[in-house]
Amino acid sequence: MxxxxxxxxxxxxxxxxxxxxxxxxxxxxxxxxxxxxxxxxxxxxxxxxxxxxxxxxxxxxxxxxxxxxxxxxxxxxxxxxxxxxxxxxxxxxxxxxxxxxxxxxxxAKGVQALRRVVRAGVAALPDYDVEVTETHHSGKRDAPSGTALTLLEDIEETRSDALERTYGREGTHERAPEEIGVHVRRAGTVRGEHEVLLAGDDEVLTLTHRAESxxxxxxxxxxxxxxxxxxxxxxxxxxxxx
The missing domain is CATH 3.40.50.720 (NAD(P)-binding Rossmann-like Domain)
Incomplete structure (x- = not known):
């Protein structure tokens, strides 16, 4: 070719x-x-x-x-x-x-696998709180990353209830049940790391992909x-x- x-x-x-x-x-x-x-x-x-x-x-x-x-x-x-x-x-x-x-x-092929697992996890745990965190090198310009946005779309399409993205937090208030927390970190030379956290009563499931190169x-x-x-x-x- x-x-x-x-x-x-x-x-x-x-x-x-x-x-x-x-x-x-x-x-x-x-x-x-x-x-x-x-x-x-x-x-x-x-x-x-x-x-x-x-x-x-x-x-x-x-x-x-x-x-x-x-x-x-x-x-x-x-x-x-x-x-x-x-x-x-x-x-x-x-x-x-x-x-x-x-x-x-x-x-990354691993991210495609992560997307499948995230959809399965969200479907199996429909009432759990969901948070998405991504980390990239300090030179990356778009935030959240395209991969994080894709994961958010997967989550929103899988959950039957209407969810609202909350980008970072400040002030004093309780987390609303319909929130998806979205967190962006930019530092050093990190190639790319994405984490989806599902948390319910007394248990936490964390799904993570990290690109080494x-x-x-x-x-x-x-x-x-x-x-x-x-x-x-x-x-x-x-x-x-x-």
């Missing part, structure tokens, strides 16, 4: 390029600030003319532009960018009408690119390609 990687000078984008090359794929790295043999992102349309897949770990505004280019070229698109607003997500779905698009908030995200993104090639246009979920 010929894999184009947008955002190759970034932390995860660089890992994606290395992972794809390690698997024997031909890699074309693109960046707004190209280094060495990397291509300028302005060359994207020409690169896509000969690419089998595009993997994008950039920022929402750039990803939307790249998605339109991938749609025009009919090249499958794997999106690891997070922090989209509703317009950005709509733009990705529009691109998916012309080419396969897979967007995931987290490409960005390589797990890169490996999952390349898995997705390999599986997406040759598929019909559409908006795919990462669990579908595992």
């Amino acid at each position: 010929r894999v184009a990687v947008a955002g190759a000078t970034g932390r995860t984008g660089g890992e994606v390029a290395r992972e794809a090359a390690k698997r024997g794929h031909e890699v074309v790295s693109l960046s707004r600030t190209p280094e060495g043999d990397q291509h300028d992102i302005a060359d994207l349309p020409a690169v896509l003319a000969e690419a089998d897949a595009l993997v994008d770990f950039t920022v929402p505004e750039a990803t939307v532009e790249h998605a339109a280019a991938a749609a025009d070229a009919g090249v499958p698109l794997v999106v690891g960018t997070t922090g989209f607003d509703e317009d950005g997500l709509a733009a990705l779905r529009t691109a998916a009408e012309q080419t396969p698009v897979l967007k995931a908030s987290n490409f 960005r390589r797990v995200f890169a490996a999952g993104a390349v898995d997705a690119a390999e599986q997406l090639a040759g598929r019909d246009p559409g908006f795919y979920d990462f669990s579908e390609v595992l």
Whole structure:
């Protein structure tokens, strides 16, 4: 495969390029600030003319532009960018009408397993208090993380009662039964840690995933690119390609 990687000078984008090359794929790295043999992102349309897949770990505004280019070229698109607003997500779905698009908030296989376990736990313990905590490196810009938002959506879809997200706490008040506490920590070089806590009378269940390296995200993104090639246009979920 010929894999184009947008955002190759970034932390995860660089890992994606290395992972794809390690698997024997031909890699074309693109960046707004190209280094060495990397291509300028302005060359994207020409690169896509000969690419089998595009993997994008950039920022929402750039990803939307790249998605339109991938749609025009009919090249499958794997999106690891997070922090989209509703317009950005709509733009990705529009691109998916012309080419396969897979967007995931987290490409770690363990996170996909965590999502299944969280849904099962919440269903089995419908009256328990739920708290979600995520920790990332100090340079991460969107908060809560895309993975935390996905876990919150899983919880809200599983619980039958209406829940209200409470972001951190201050002041003096009791916890309301309908709350989901959401806590965000930014420190050091933490790759990514997500915890879902379920607590009832006299017992606590804690479900946690911790990424030790960005390589797990890169490996999952390349898995997705390999599986997406040759598929019909559409908006795919990462669990579908595992």
